[in-house]
Amino acid sequence: MKKTIFLSITKISILICAIFLITACSKETTQVSNTGDAILKVGSVQVAKSEDDNNIANRSSAKNSGSTNRNQAAETYVIALENKQLVEVNFSEESTATDAQSNLKASTGTKATSKTEENELGKDIKYKLVVYDEGGTFVTEKDYAYGNESTTAGIPLQANKTYTFIAYSVNSKTDLPKINNSGNIDDAILKAVNADLMYYTKTLTVKAGENKLGVVMKHLFSQITTTLDMDKSVTGSITNIGSSILKPTHGSADVRLKEGDDQINYNGIHPDGAVIIFPSLGNGLRTVESEPTILIHEGTSTGTVNIGSVTIDGETKKDLIIKNIKVTPGHKYNLKLTFKTCTQDVTSEAMNWKYERTEKIINGKKKIGIELENGTFIENNQYLNKSFNAPQSNYGFVFDITNLDNAFNMEVNGQFIFGNKKEDQIQFQTNPSLGTVRNIQFVDGSEHGTWAVPEVWDIFGSESNPSLSILISKTGEVQILASKTSQGKLVQMKLKNGLKFNKVIWNETGNNTVNVTQKVDGKTIVVGKGRGTKKVSCTL
Structure with missing residues (x-):
């Protein structure tokens, strides 16, 4: 009995000593880590527009x-x-610019810089960060979704140690290739990649505390x-x-x-x-x-x-x-x-409506409108009209405008290109005081007077670079192109709120009549040229 008690006391003593030693060792390890631990966090992720170090061509096995x-x-x-x-x-x-120069910084250091022209990675695009030690042995890997880096836990590493960091992505919110043979960097491989593979690698020594990695991935294909x-x-x-x-x-x-x-x-x-x-x-x-x-x-x-x-x-x-x-x-x-x-003009006729807002007293009442060259006074809400003839124009009609303020409509062979009467105007301005509402915009959704695009009357074109162009095709399709800047490139426009241009009838072999109408609303401007066109042989 005494022997049994003695053995039990001995076992308990040994166990207590073991626990003491383990606890002492654990405390010692923690103390060492606290003086030298490093945390790696991703600070920025960008994509170089093009590979510019001439290396990828040399990475091919064929x-x-x-x-x-x-x-x-x-x-x-x-x-x-x-x-x-x-x-x-x-x-x-x-x-492209010069090669990317991304680096690592401590949380108190200066910001990483880069000389390469770069784009930001798309929101929620997946990418993987893989870490290898100086000997090429796998340390860890972590998956990220771009935009969540600040809330993603950092990677613990040993301070003052050198690591190779590799990041890759296939520019997808769902797909991320797995690594085969990841244990050693010499054997690690991505198999059968058939998407837009982007890649980054950097060998760096981490410091104690928080380190932020600036990643600049490059397209490999x-x-x-x-x-x-x-x-x-x-x-x-x-x-x-x-x-x-x-x-x-x-x-x-x-x-x-x-x-x-x-x-x-x-x-x-x-x-x-x-x-x-x-x-x-x-x-x-x-x-x-x-x-x-x-x-x-x-x-x-x-x-x-x-x-x-x-x-x-x-x-x-x-x-x-x-x-x-x-x-x-x-x-x-x-x-x-x-x-x-390849075309040539069949007919060409200029148009020059450029009238300032005018006030007149008529029968003791003040009237607002415009005054024509011959002295005729036209009140607001009345209409101006200009006719063009385009015979034998087998490729349609083009009406180039160099300055407009601020609405119009066109009638082709008795059919309006918009609405069904002259009062239905293609309106480029919204003015609550006049009751006008803009009903046309660029195909990208931008509009005159918004999105840094000037009002239509503040855009000036020339005969070779009009500010607005109305195209009537030989099949009667209507298109309106406009510039967002003076002398700028013409861009396709569309009607708003589901409205559509009417399809008109165009006579390829007979006569065609085109009428341009504009509602007088104070200052009234339509300056341009209308021309019927036909196809001709091309000269290269």
Whole structure:
């Protein structure tokens, strides 16, 4: 019995000593950590517009002799089309600056700086941050959604130790590739990536306390944005775009996390190429911009773009092929196709309504309106009218305005382009005191007098660069283009609140009559020129 009690006391004594030693050791470790712990937090995340260090071309496992130099000059040339039309092709690289210089800062240090032109990552875009120690051994990884960094817990690390930080994303709010063989940086790889892979790596020594990492990711694959644009010489709009393809592209690529030669291994060529995705055209647009098309390729000077079909102003063009596209991995490019029609004026007649607000006493009452050159007085709420004749104009009618204040309507062969009477005016101004309400805006939603766009009467054009242009196509479609600045580019407009322009009847071989009407409302201005047009053979 005594022996049993003795053994029990001995066991309890040993257990107490063990607990004491463990507690003492734990306290010692905590004390050391408190004097040297580091916390890593993500301070900023940006995306460089294009790779600018000429490294990505050297990361491919299958180098292409056709690879092109970065920052290539823009290429512009013209392709003749059928039916007296042509397309101007402009292929250019987005401008870049010098290589990104992101760094780490302590919470009390100076702000990280960068010389590269950068864009902010999209809200809630997912990205992963992976940490390796100086020997290349995996330490930890953490997933982020952009915009939530400030509320995301930091990563604990050992102070005064050197780590390699790798961040990557495929520019998606839902997808984030997993790492294969993550245990060592030499073996870690992303398999079969077929999306817009963005990548960042930096080796840094962390300090005690909070450290903030400035991440600047770079695109590892090429991107091409394709724009179809209609020159002012083309009436109507783009109403359909068929299947459009960019070649060549690989189906996917395997990408090692460790930066260096042979980082990217391209898998088999995709036989169908990369699909160019255009937005919905609605009732028709004059400028259509695609989503960026990802080209997973080691670099080429023989790329092709095939626009399967495009319908413009009721005419369909098929298999428009752009050859010898030159791209380098990691760079972003713009391909702009501007469609033009070769025309000549059949008739041309100027219009010069420019009348100041005038007050007159008539029959003992004060009247407000305008006074014409011949002395005729026209009161407010009455209408001015100007007629144009356009015979044998097989491509429609163009009315260019260089100055407007502040509304009008047009009647083509007895049909108003808006509403059903002259009192229905296309109004560019909202003025509660006059009871006028703006009923037209730019297709992007901006309006004259708002969004930093001047009022329509404060925008001045010229004969070559009008401030406003009304196009009547040979099929009777009506389009209004306007500039947001004096002498600026013309941009498509649309009626507000679901209103639409009327389709009119245009006689390609017979006579046409166009009447311009404007309601007198104080100062009254319409200065411009109307002209009937016909197609002619193109001269390249």
